[in-house]
Amino acid sequence: MTVNISVNKSEWVNKAIEMKLGGFVRCEWLTATHNGGDSFDISLMISNEELSESTILTTQIESSIESLTSIYSSVGFHEREVTQMFGVEFLGNPDTAPAFEIELSGFPLRRDFALVTRADAQWPGAVEPDETAKRRPSLPPGVLPEWTS
Amino acid sequence: MNHSTIALHPASCTSCMLCVRECPDWCITVQAHSEPDPDAPAYSNSRRQATKNVLDQFTIDFGQCMWCGICIDVCPFDALFWSDSPMPAGQGKGELIYGIDALAASLPSARRSDGSTAPQIGEPPSGRRKK
Numbered sequence: 358m359t360v361n362i363s364v365n366k367s368e369w370v371n372k373a374i375e376m377k378l379g380g381f382v383r384c385e386w387l388t389a390t391h392n393g394g395d396s397f398d399i400s401l402m403i404s405n406e407e408l409s410e411s412t413i414l415t416t417q418i419e420s421s422i423e424s425l426t427s428i429y430s431s432v433g434f435h436e437r438e439v440t441q442m443f444g445v446e447f448l449g450n451p452d453t454a455p456a457f458e459i460e461l462s463g464f465p466l467r468r469d470f471a472l473v474t475r476a477d478a479q480w481p482g483a484v485e486p487d488e489t490a491k492r493r494p495s496l497p498p499g500v501l502p503e504w505t506s
Numbered sequence: 507m508n509h510s511t512i513a514l515h516p517a518s519c520t521s522c523m524l525c526v527r528e529c530p531d532w533c534i535t536v537q538a539h540s541e542p543d544p545d546a547p548a549y550s551n552s553r554r555q556a557t558k559n560v561l562d563q564f565t566i567d568f569g570q571c572m573w574c575g576i577c578i579d580v581c582p583f584d585a586l587f588w589s590d591s592p593m594p595a596g597q598g599k600g601e602l603i604y605g606i607d608a609l610a611a612s613l614p615s616a617r618r619s620d621g622s623t624a625p626q627i628g629e630p631p632s633g634r635r636k637k
Contacts, residue, residue, distance in 0.1 A: 475532075482526045482532075484537065485523075486521040486559040497527075497532075
């Protein structure tokens, strides 16, 4: 069973300590969601193997948050991954090396990152079966106009 | 999650393009044209001949498809189904692009969300198409 818990950014570390003391000792993953602009949701999944229960802790942040490496040592890699992919800073993570050895211009998992393959490819939905119908051409969802221009 | 492949009942498809536009992978293409619809009711005040879309080509690229099932969910005319036919396989990318005939070949084992069998080739559309 998985329980979702939302916490304030200020309670992020304390809640993680509380959960670990409560038996949620295994860190499954940590990831982020870009809400647009400077807003991100950070999610941490931790599990209690004795109870076969999992919890997803979520908090909303603006570009930086305290690292959980002092509580869950395995979370360090996931934090570095989120840093490289979203540009979110984890304060106190001792390892600042990029998670992946790839050159990236920008942060690929942000919503405003131009997807080259989408900008190059022709959207199949632009076709109108009825050529005589005069309607505003549809635009592909998730592809910003400036990518293609 | 268990899934197999996706089947198309061509007679039910109205070329409305909803599946093409909703597909997150852009793996569906539809080519269609419109022609006058002789079955359409004639209205005395209508100046325009009613037209209907005729499906020419429908392809799903199973090399790109991620089996999300959104196309099946959005189809307003129940033209797309989950089918129990085996997953498509091939030696190269091109062999995974399935056209109308290949998609319709999966119909015999296709089912609706309520478990009933899907219409077969030759059967009229039984979706929510308005008469």
